[in-house]
Amino acid sequence: MHRFYAPEIASRLVLPEDESHHCVKVMRMQEGDMIEVVDGKGTLYTCRITMAHPKRCAIEVAASEVQRPHWGQSLTLAVAPTKHLDRMEWMVEKCVEMGVDRIVPLLCRNSERTTLKVERLERVAVAAMKQSLKCTLPVIDPLTPLHHVVENTQADVRLVAYCDAALPRQLRKSLPQCFAVGRDTVMLIGPEGDFAPDEVEHLMAAGYAPVTLGESRLRTETAAIMALAMCHTLIQANNDSSSTL
Amino acid sequence: MHRFYAPEIASRLVLPEDESHHCVKVMRMQEGDMIEVVDGKGTLYTCRITMAHPKRCAIEVAASEVQRPHWGQSLTLAVAPTKHLDRMEWMVEKCVEMGVDRIVPLLCRNSERTTLKVERLERVAVAAMKQSLKCTLPVIDPLTPLHHVVENTQADVRLVAYCDAALPRQLRKSLPQCFAVGRDTVMLIGPEGDFAPDEVEHLMAAGYAPVTLGESRLRTETAAIMALAMCHTLIQANNDSSSTL
CATH class of the missing domain: 3.40.1280.10 (SPOUT methyltransferase, trefoil knot domain)
Incomplete structure (x- = not known):
């Protein structure tokens, strides 16, 4: 599954503009397609595209999982x-x-x-x-x-x-x-x-x-x-x- | 001391053309200057420049030392x-x-x-x-x-x-x-x-x-x-x- 970065996903179910472009224009993903989204803060979201807009690709969260760094120390x-x-x-x-x-x-x-x-x-x-x-x-x-x-x-x-x-x-x-x-x-x-x-x-x-x-x-x-x-x-x-x- | 590469130094006391250029033209080294030369086969030579020719820089060996890789296994x-x-x-x-x-x-x-x-x-x-x-x-x-x-x-x-x-x-x-x-x-x-x-x-x-x-x-x-x-x-x-x- 393709993976995207949306630091604000917890409060805003939209991919940022550059990630929207990459998802919709480059990868040609469409409404209903499943993608992975990470927030850069340790959570992996499995999402469904609800509107394949090339600048504001809307998504809904199907599942989420916290994945801590595997090395266990800073x-x-x-x-x-x-x-x-x-x-x-x-x-x-x-x-x-x-x-x-x-x-x-x-x-x-x-x-x-x-x-x-x-x-x-x-x-x-x-x-x-x-x-x-x-x-x-x-x-x-x-x-x-x-x-x-x-x-x-x-x-x-x-x-x-x-x-x-x-x-x-x-x-x-x-x-x-x-x-x-x-x-x-x-x-x-x-x-x-x-x-x-x-x-x-x-x-x-x-x-x-x-x-x-x-x-x-x-x-x-x-x-x-x-x-x-x-x-x-x-x-x-x-x-x-x-x-x- | 500046270091140069001359794979044939054991048989030919001349730096290769590109190394001669670097030594004489770029580093502006002159007759009598000391340089280090490695042969890529494990020996470090301390050399004196005998003729600062920009294509065939001639050297003489003042000292040499075998330096094996420090990791002790291939x-x-x-x-x-x-x-x-x-x-x-x-x-x-x-x-x-x-x-x-x-x-x-x-x-x-x-x-x-x-x-x-x-x-x-x-x-x-x-x-x-x-x-x-x-x-x-x-x-x-x-x-x-x-x-x-x-x-x-x-x-x-x-x-x-x-x-x-x-x-x-x-x-x-x-x-x-x-x-x-x-x-x-x-x-x-x-x-x-x-x-x-x-x-x-x-x-x-x-x-x-x-x-x-x-x-x-x-x-x-x-x-x-x-x-x-x-x-x-x-x-x-x-x-x-x-x-x-």
Whole structure:
């Protein structure tokens, strides 16, 4: 069944204009056809088209089901945006496919970008949510200064991917050593020029653990994907061992 | 120090034409400047420029060092190419950054592409090898029929990402359950339309274990990245636990 996005469906039984166009003009769906609609807040609706209008496609709800994210803990990535926006876009796409709750574009000293329009990233996120059959749209924040992230983070587990070889060896742990299944986690990924030394000091004072993602030097967007994939691998491995007990 | 690629350096102390151009014209390096050169076969050379010729930059070797891949086992990804080549290109980039030994574009029943020029993928791989400070260039095979991969695979551990819910529950394991640190591994990733049932039968008869990569439905190129990231996470977690013993 085709899937559409209607954030206001709980109060308004009409698809938004772009989704109406896609449904009626592109997919050529008609009155009486069944579609799936997600609200981006965790609910999947099975709907019947009651009026196949190309701008305001009306629907009625046949059934609804709450589908919580399968990973059972909040995962936030705060990532310094790359110079080329297409790298950010595919990072958002891949993170949404794998599963993430929030993406915070991070403004820090060495950020390669100091302005960012999030509308395009949001469109990518919506498409990836639908494509990967999820019902919850991750939050994508506007470009946010590092100190603001530090002051407002609620997460239990605070990690910063920081690869400075000068950091004392006992402080350099791997992400698998620091990650905790079931606990809300925020992961900071710095820009190509890395975090500045005083930024790292500030982060460590605020309880952020510096972690490495392995031996390879990764681009910013690859580091974000790798960090998130690592979390999901550890959650999966934990689920596996729980289910065999 | 800037890094260049010269696959023939062991027999010819000259950078290839494109690397000479980049070194002399773009980076404006001069006679006497020091550069790093990798041969793509695992050796890093520290070199001095002896003649800054824009097409045939001559070098002499000051030092050399063999740097084996840090993951200690062969990792092969066999992936059905996507319709849009840019998705394959970034998949190659990300896999090389994370660390992979061989990428086999896979021709199977439902492949979205039945022809593929690997030259562009090879160029992406070279750039990613240099950027991520590796010395070994992964092999990128031409488009290869599935049965040929099955007949010629030497790997101990053979996994196929296959998500058919109809597969008996006891046969559906997760990648972390099937992966083995230290053993050469091949992972097959099917096309958007998945492997055909008789292809899966053939694979299972040849010792391929069907694995899932988690609860999310992933695009082909995301599945490839996820599978590889999972392997590196498990290798990292294993290294961590070894080093604390």
